[in-house]
Amino acid sequence: MVLYLARGARYVGAMSEHQLLLCTCPDDASAESIAGALVSQRLAACVNIVTGLSSVYVWDGEVQKDAERLLLIKSRADCYGELEKTILDMHPYELPEIIAVPIQTGLAPYLTWIDDTLENKNA
Secondary structure, three states: OEEEOHHHOEEEOOOOOEEEEEEEEOOHHHHHHHHHHHHHOOOOOEEEEEEEEEEEEEEOOEEEEEEEEEEEEEEEHHHHHHHHHHHHHHOOOOOOOOEEEEOOOOEHHHHHHHHHHHHOOOO
């Protein structure tokens, strides 16, 4: 659903197909490698790498604490399958975090830029 507002702005409603994916990585090398592959393959329009992250979690029945990098991946639902496969093929973890969150609303020109970027896979 798209509603047009004053001055040419648009509101992209809850049916948006855009997604923000979260993926943690153990080090700079894996984070940069995965981010670069997703963007170069046009599975993501943009990937932010957030450093300085501490993760506390349970693994093999024990509480763990590790430094990680968080990938904030801007993409669309129709790219999810290929995006997930690429991350799984490249990721060093046995069970990587891959969580997709629908983008309910956003700045229309930015969401359009995501669409334009992902639609031009061969550019």
